[in-house]
Amino acid sequence: MASRGDSANSSQLSPASSQDAGGASPGGSVPLEVSVVVSVLYPPSRPAITGYDEGHALSEGDTLNLTCAVGAANPRPRLSWHKNGLRISPKDTTEEVVLNAPSTGLSLTQAVTATRQEDGAVYECRVNTSLFSRPLASDVTLSVQYPPSNVTMTGPQVVGSGNSVTFTCVTSPANPPANVTWTIHGSLNKKSKSAVSRGPEGGWVTTSTLTYRVARSSNELVVRCMARNAASSSPVTTSKSVQVIKTPKPPVVEADMKGTVVAGTVLDLTCTTHGGHPPRQVKMFKGEEQMDIEVEEDENVTVAHTAITVEPSDNKAKILCEVQNPASQEPLTGHTTISLFFPAWEVKGWVSPRSVEVKEEVTLGCETSPSIPPSTVTWHSGGATLEGATTRQYPGKYGGTVTSSELRVRPLADDNGRVFSCNANNGLGVTVSADLVIDVLHGPRWVEVPSPVLDVEEGRDIIISAIAMANPPPVRYNWRRGEVDLLSTGISGGELRLYSISRSHSANYTVTATSARGSESYAFFINVLCFVYHESIEIDSELCWINMQENPNRVIYKLINGIMIAKKIKNPIFRDNLHLRVVQSSSPSTTLRMNRNLVRNKINKIKKYKSPSFEPRRAFRVLSVFEYLLIPGYVFPTFPVHSYGTFTLILCWKKAKGDINNC
Known part of the structure; x- marks a missing residue:
């Protein structure tokens, strides 16, 4: 019987004895031989992989040779390496024929360097032969140890004071699974929880969760997460600084309203708030208008200042202060109301x-x-x-x-x-x-009228004025002398002009003012004074006195109702120290009094002398003497005489000051 060892061998077979009974060939000298080559087919055995003990942990950087070997087979099989189901290129493998008499085996070697990517890699050796429709295969799974390359932390950026906060750290894939530890402000915290899961591309992912309650005294939270495994030379770390936010106290708004606040003054306003972190944002409003402020911070106190010049419209205005930081979802507010005093402005x-x-x-x-x-x-x-x-x-x-x-x-x-x-x-x-x-509608009313009696010297010119007011204007004027209308050119509105007064002008006159609302009349009398006088008086140096009674043509005078009226001498020629002396020389009981209030401003000096021993040239006893120093262009005053008597007017020139007796 043929065996696997006979395959492809030649065998010599001897004829059977029955064959030999036939005797020899006619020649009888040459025997017959027959040769047969027998090929026996048999399959290969399942391949064996050597060079790695499955379950052994490799370290990154380790190298190994994986060898796939099969025994003798007929026909000769084909060997190939596959990684994770994909064939490895033949150039990366080494094939070797192993001779085992009397049969021959095959092996194929694959060199592998351990990396984290090789962890969990499945290396498969496949044997293909025409005897089977499916290849024979064996495989090994590599285990490579490597540390986590990084760790990431998630958690809030801010946390409210006194609240609980959760942080999560996730490692990158590692083999074996990484161990995660936590520190807060440098102190180890052992209250975390961890879970391990397979990474999507191999390795193990560690997820650690830490829940922590923030102390109210903290303004900042520093959290640190560390991950390492047996393959780590040092841990990988990550940290997070978390701001601890605190809600400030509601603000207090104050206005400096001590005493009376009057419109137009400057009013100081402050907004004060305590506590809170991070620093507070402060805004101040007057009504809907935001005001410019200055903010001062001192530890946990924030004060905002501003000043405004108050106006009447600011009375009852609401001053609002808003304080906000990340800890307050809505602004905290405080307010005050301005109370003003203000005067009427119109x-x-x-x-x-x-x-x-x-x-x-x-x-x-x-x-x-x-x-x-x-x-x-x-x-x-x-x-x-x-x-x-x-x-x-x-x-x-x-x-x-x-x-x-x-x-x-x-x-x-x-x-x-x-x-x-x-x-x-x-x-x-x-x-x-x-x-x-007020606008009062009225007829004419007199504002200016002449005197009831006008004394006018004969030969003079005179302008008589009368002014009336009426509402509405205008006012028209009509002048009458007696019953005769004066229509001469001498009439101009409220003026009557009369030239070269003569005795015929003495009469009763009437002026009438007329407007749209009526008329008003005024009556007066013009009294013409008729006198005789010379053009001039000559006084030489030898003449000491002039007796006015003895020289009546030298002066204008008239006695009216017991009053001596002396008038201006026309064009007199005067010298220095020209005096008027009035000497009364009748009964001793008669007194001559001078009305000084009637003395005109042309007279610049008044002297009164009582000299009983003085006797003028005429034999009259002097009772009283009034002396007036006159200047050119003088007007004689009036002299009231309270009892009739004989008196003398003397115009004299005194040669020496005080020389009264020489006059």
């Missing part, structure tokens, strides 16, 4: 009706802008305070009070154009006012 006035008849009632009204406290309204006209006004008050803008006042009057014609002042004051040192002017 007064509006009116007159109703706008125009009024004489003695018809007219209402004067005024209304103040709002003020705190309410304003007091007073009425004034021509420096006098007016009473009787009615006042009412009602709420106004900015929380103030409006004061309204009305004054009713019945004006006369003279009140046309009269100014009434409405003054408002609330005690804050500010007075505002409005001036109201």
Whole structure:
């Protein structure tokens, strides 16, 4: 019988004895031989892999040769290496024929360097032969130890004070699984929990979770995560700094409102808040308007400052302070309300009706802008305070009070154009006012008229004025002498011009003013004074005196109702120290008194002498002497005489000062 050892061998077979009985061939000398080659087919055995003991842990960098060997087989099989199901290129393998008499075996070697990528790799040796439809195969799985290359931490960036926070650390794949430890502020924390899972590409992933309650005193949390395994020379680490946030206390808003805050002054505002971390963001608002502020921080106290110049519109304004940091979901607020005093800033006035008849009632009204406290309204006209006004008050803008006042009057014609002042004051040192002017409709009323009796010297020119006012204007004037209208060119409005007065001008005169609302007349008398006088008086150096009674043509004088009226001498020639002496020489009981108030400003010196021993050239006893120093262009004063008697007017030139007796 053939065996696996006979395959491909030649065997010589001898004829059977029955064959030999036939005797020899005719030649009888040559035997017959037959050769047969027998090939026996048999399959290979399952391949055996050597060079690695499965389960043995390799270290990164280790090298090994994996050898796949099979025994003799017929026909000769084909060997190949596969990694994770993929064939390895033949150039990366070494094939060797092993001779085992009487049969021959095969082996194929694969060199492998241990890396973390080789961990878990399956190396498979496959034997293919035509005897089988499927290859025979054997495999080994490598185990490579390697440390984690990194570790990542997840967790919040901020955490509220006193709250619990969770952090998670995840290692990169490692073999064996990495061990994770935690430290907080450098202190080891053993309260973490870990879980190990297979990595998507091999190795083991360690996930560690730490839950920690933050102390209220902390402002920052420093967390550190470390991972290592048996293959690690040093741990891989990661750390995280977490801000601990604290909610500040609600802010307190203060306004420096000590005493009375008056509009126009500067008001200091502060907003103070305590605690909180990180530093607080502070905003201040006046109503809806955000204000510029200055912020000061001192440890756990934050103070915001600002100052505003308050106006009436700021009364009852809300000052809001907002404080916010990451610990507060909504801003913390505090507020205060401004309380102001402010004066009225204007007064509006009116007159109703706008125009009024004489003695018809007219209402004067005024209304103040709002003020705190309410304003007091007073009425004034021509420096006098007016009473009787009615006042009412009602709420106004900015929380103030409006004061309204009305004054009713019945004006006369003279009140046309009269100014009434409405003054408002609330005690804050500010007075505002409005001036109201009334329009009184009236006929003419006299403003300027001549004297009832006008004494006019004969030959003089005279201008007589009369002025009347009316509302509405204009005013027309009509002059009459007796019953005769004066239509001469000498009339110009309110003036009557008369030239070269003669005795015929002595008469009663009337001037009439007429307007759209009526007329008014005024009567007066012109008294023409008729005198005789020379053009000049000559006084030479030898002449010491002039007796006015003895020289009546030298002076103008007249006795009216016991009053001596001496008038200006026309074109006199005077010398220095020219004097007028009045000497009364009748009964001793008669007294001559001088009315000094009637002395004109042309006389610059008055002297009074009482000299009983003085006797003039004429034999009259002197009772009293009044002496006047005169200057050129003088006008004689009037001399009231309270009892009739004989008196002498003497115009003299004194040669020496005080030389009265020589006159």
